[in-house]
Amino acid sequence: MAGSQPAALGVGPTNRVRLFWRSTVGKKIVMSVTGLIMVGFVLLHMIGNLQIFEGAARINAYSHFLHHTINELLWLVRVVLLVSVVLHIVAAIQLTRIDRAARPVAYRRREPQAATVASRSMRWGGLALALFIVFHVLHLTTGTIQPVPFAPGDVYANVMGGFRIWWVTLIYVLAMIALGLHIFHGAWSSIRTLGVNRPKAEPLRRPVAALVAVILWAGFSVVPVAVFFGWVR
Amino acid sequence: MKFILHVWRQAGPKAQGAFSVYEATGISGDMSFLEMMDVVNESLIEHGEQPVAFDHDCREGICGACGMMINGIAHGPMRATATCQLFMRHFEDGDTIYVEPWRARAFPVIKDLVVDRSAFDRVIAAGGYITAATGGARDANNILVAKTDADDAMDAAACIGCGACVAACPNGSASLFAGAKVTHLGVLPQGQAERRQRVLRMIAQMDEEGFGGCTWHGECHEACPKAISLDVISRMNADYLRALWAMRDEKQEQGAG
Numbered sequence: 001m002a003g004s005q006p007a008a009l010g011v012g013p014t015n016r017v018r019l020f021w022r023s024t025v026g027k028k029i030v031m032s033v034t035g036l037i038m039v040g041f042v043l044l045h046m047i048g049n050l051q052i053f054e055g056a057a058r059i060n061a062y063s064h065f066l067h068h069t070i071n072e073l074l075w076l077v078r079v080v081l082l083v084s085v086v087l088h089i090v091a092a093i094q095l096t097r098i099d100r101a102a103r104p105v106a107y108r109r110r111e112p113q114a115a116t117v118a119s120r121s122m123r124w125g126g127l128a129l130a131l132f133i134v135f136h137v138l139h140l141t142t143g144t145i146q147p148v149p150f151a152p153g154d155v156y157a158n159v160m161g162g163f164r165i166w167w168v169t170l171i172y173v174l175a176m177i178a179l180g181l182h183i184f185h186g187a188w189s190s191i192r193t194l195g196v197n198r199p200k201a202e203p204l205r206r207p208v209a210a211l212v213a214v215i216l217w218a219g220f221s222v223v224p225v226a227v228f229f230g231w232v233r
Numbered sequence: 234m235k236f237i238l239h240v241w242r243q244a245g246p247k248a249q250g251a252f253s254v255y256e257a258t259g260i261s262g263d264m265s266f267l268e269m270m271d272v273v274n275e276s277l278i279e280h281g282e283q284p285v286a287f288d289h290d291c292r293e294g295i296c297g298a299c300g301m302m303i304n305g306i307a308h309g310p311m312r313a314t315a316t317c318q319l320f321m322r323h324f325e326d327g328d329t330i331y332v333e334p335w336r337a338r339a340f341p342v343i344k345d346l347v348v349d350r351s352a353f354d355r356v357i358a359a360g361g362y363i364t365a366a367t368g369g370a371r372d373a374n375n376i377l378v379a380k381t382d383a384d385d386a387m388d389a390a391a392c393i394g395c396g397a398c399v400a401a402c403p404n405g406s407a408s409l410f411a412g413a414k415v416t417h418l419g420v421l422p423q424g425q426a427e428r429r430q431r432v433l434r435m436i437a438q439m440d441e442e443g444f445g446g447c448t449w450h451g452e453c454h455e456a457c458p459k460a461i462s463l464d465v466i467s468r469m470n471a472d473y474l475r476a477l478w479a480m481r482d483e484k485q486e487q488g489a490g
Contacts, residue, residue, distance in 0.1 A: 016480055024406075024446035025436050025473050095446045102338050102405030102445030108239070108252065109305035109331040114451035115403065122448065189449035192463065195471025199385070203463040204451050 024098060027091040032190035034084035034091075039187055039212065041081055042179070046219040053226075055233060056156035063155040089130060096123055114204060118185035125178045132175035139168070163227035172224040180217030187212055234260040234321055237329040238273065240285055243342050246349075250342065252331075262322030266309060267292060267299060269321050270332075286345040294318040294458060297393030300400070301346050302333040307397035307456035315395060315458035335400035338443040339407070350396050352442040353410060357394075359438035360431035361414040365423045382420045389417035391459035401456030404445030409453035411435050412465035419472055429476035436473055 020026035048066075051059045066074050112120070135145065140158055143150030147168050148161035163169050188209035191197050226232050236257040243250030257273050264272070267289050274284035290298035294315040301316055303309035309319040324330065334342050339352040378386075390413075398409035415432050418424030424431070447466055454463050 016477055019433075019437075019480075020477055022440070023436050023473075024440050024444075025470055026477075028446055028448075029470065029474065095448075098440075099404035099406070099445035099448070102443055103336055103403070104338050105336050107302055107305060107333055107336055108241075109302075109333070111305035112403075112450070112452060113306060113401070113455035116450075119448065119450045120403075185449070192449055192467045193447070193470055195467040195469075195474065197464075197467050199462065199464040199467075203454070 024095060027095050028193045030087050031091045031095070032193040034088040035186050035190050037080065037084045038088070039183060039190075039216075041077070042183075042216055042220075043212075046216055049223050050219060052156065052159055052223055052232060059155050059159075060153070063153065067153070085130075085133070089126075092123070092126060116185065118181040119189075121178075121181055122185055125182045128178045129175065129182060132171070132178070135171065136175075159223065160227055160232065163224040166228070169224045169228040173221055176217050176221045179220065180213045183216055184209060184213035234262055234324075234326045236260060236269070236321075236324065236327070238332055239329065240273075240332045240345070241334055242285070242345055243334075244344065246341055246343055260321050262320065264321050265292065265317050266301075266303065266319040266321065267317045286343075286347050288347050289317060292317040295393060297395035300335060300395045300397055302331075302335065302400060304331050307335070307401040308395075308458055312455065313458060313460040315393075318458075335396050337396075337399045337405040339405065340396060340399060348396070350394070352444070353394050353396065353407070355442060356407065356411055356435055356438045357414065360427065360434040361418065362427070363418055363423050364426060376422050378421060386417050386420045389413040389420075389461060389465050392417070392457075392461055393459060395458060397456040397458060398453035398461075399444060401452040402445065402447075403450055403452065404448055405443075406447050406453070407439050407442070407444040408447035408466045408469070409457065409461055409463070411439050412467075412469035413461050415469040415472055416465040419468070428472065429479055432469060432472040432476050433480070436469070 021030070048062060051062050118125075138144040139147070139162060140155075143152065143158070147165045148158075151157045163172070184206070188206035191209075192203070197203075223232075238255045238257055239252045240255060241250055242253045255273050255277070257269055260269050260272060267287070270285060270287060277284050287301060288298045290296040292299070294317060297315075299316045300308060303316065303319070308314055308316050309323070311319050311323055332346065334340075334346045335348045335350075337348075340348040340350055343349050392410060392413035394410065396410075399405055399407050402408075415435060418431060419428050449463070449466075451463060454461065
């Protein structure tokens with residue numbers, strides 16, 4: 001607070017983990033690491049999905065492989081992802097509150113010079129993705145939401161049935177735009193937050209993050225779109 | 234040239250502020266923004282009104298005292314330029330110009346366009362120093378510094394602490410400022426003794442003052458009159474992780490006295 005003396009670290013939390021989590025930089029590092037874990041997961045998820053183009057036998061065999069052959073690993077991944085999602089969201093909410101409090105009076109006029117659509121939509125886009133993930137798990141993992149009857153284990157049938165419905169396809173297509181934008185900013189800024197990037201003349205350039213974002217957007221969107229238009233056998 | 238100014242007027246820290254509209258006439262394109270404000274103030278004084286209070290000192294772009302939000306851009310539309318080095322020829326005759334103070338919880342308004350930036354002083358006091366031995370000047374090249382390190386330190390040391398980074402950041406974050414200080418001292422041999430403590434203390438103080446966190450919009454770099462690179466923030470974070478990893482009980486570090 002204004003007027004306070006420089007904070008002596010000895011007075012505050014001396015426990016490293018508490019000190020780390022209390023600081024804005026620590027929370028951002030948590031968001032970076034958990035975000036990158038999720039990027040890694042969605043890349044694998046996307047590659048798995050594309051097997052739908054090789055027919056029912058292939059994709060259902062892959063599902064059987066995940067759920068039976070490496071079932072323990074699947075649950076380990078799920079636990080890691082759940083922890084990541086929770087930490088990511090908790091840190092995001094706390095940081096958003098800190099950031100909003102840091103600018104109590106808004107400017108009458110404001111002309112952003114460098115911020116992108118992606119960087120400015122991180123919070124609302126992240127909320128949209130969180131809601132989408134809940135919808136997606138209820139739709140294709142648990143089969144709780146059944147736009148068409150759900151057949152456990154028959155991924156092919158569930159995908160083919162679900163994406164024949166226009167509003168289901170639309171939700172997925174919109175969500176993948178949000179995912180692409182979120183990763184376009186998030187993957188790049190995560191690397192910078194962790195401080196592992198090399199110094200660059202133009203630090204805002206992000207060819208790798210842009211490529212990853214486009215690959216993920218296209219690779220995920222192609223399945224619902226292709227099923228909807230009947231391009232999948 | 235002639236301009237219509239919408240200027241934030243606020244009588245004191247607790248007073249309710251509002252925009253006042255002034256016409257600036259007889260302005261030469263070769264006047265700086267501050268000189269234009271001087272002309273407006275002269276006419277306000279002649280009419281028996283309070284002149285607009287604004288911070289300024291060197292007026293040659295090196296002190297960091299001046300700074301205002303001009304049409305929604307910190308230090309105005311020219312890149313890598315402090316308000317005092319912004320010339321009126323960069324505006325169109327007859328332009329409407331909004332002039333606002335830096336807006337941040339950590340920078341409370343004192344009067345009109347003057348804000349209290351002592352939060353920056355406290356961040357510096359928390360760790361922006363070295364404990365080098367003083368005495369006679371050393372011989373040149375007595376301490377070897379790689380050219381690239383010297384360049385990085387110099388680029389970061391260009392920070393004049395004007396506060397434009399905080400003003401431009403949608404989160405009111407002081408990361409570019411703190412990163413510049415951490416980089417400036419941290420890449421030089423003389424800054425190694427306190428390197429770990431420095432980054433931990435400066436970040437703790439930055440948070441304590443109520444600045445926000447970095448979300449990499451990149452607005453700070455665009456606003457910076459010294460065009461300090463976003464790389465300093467990465468460097469600060471890397472130093473932070475290393476310092477945290479190596480952190481010992483603070484008492485031990487201070488024990489040697």
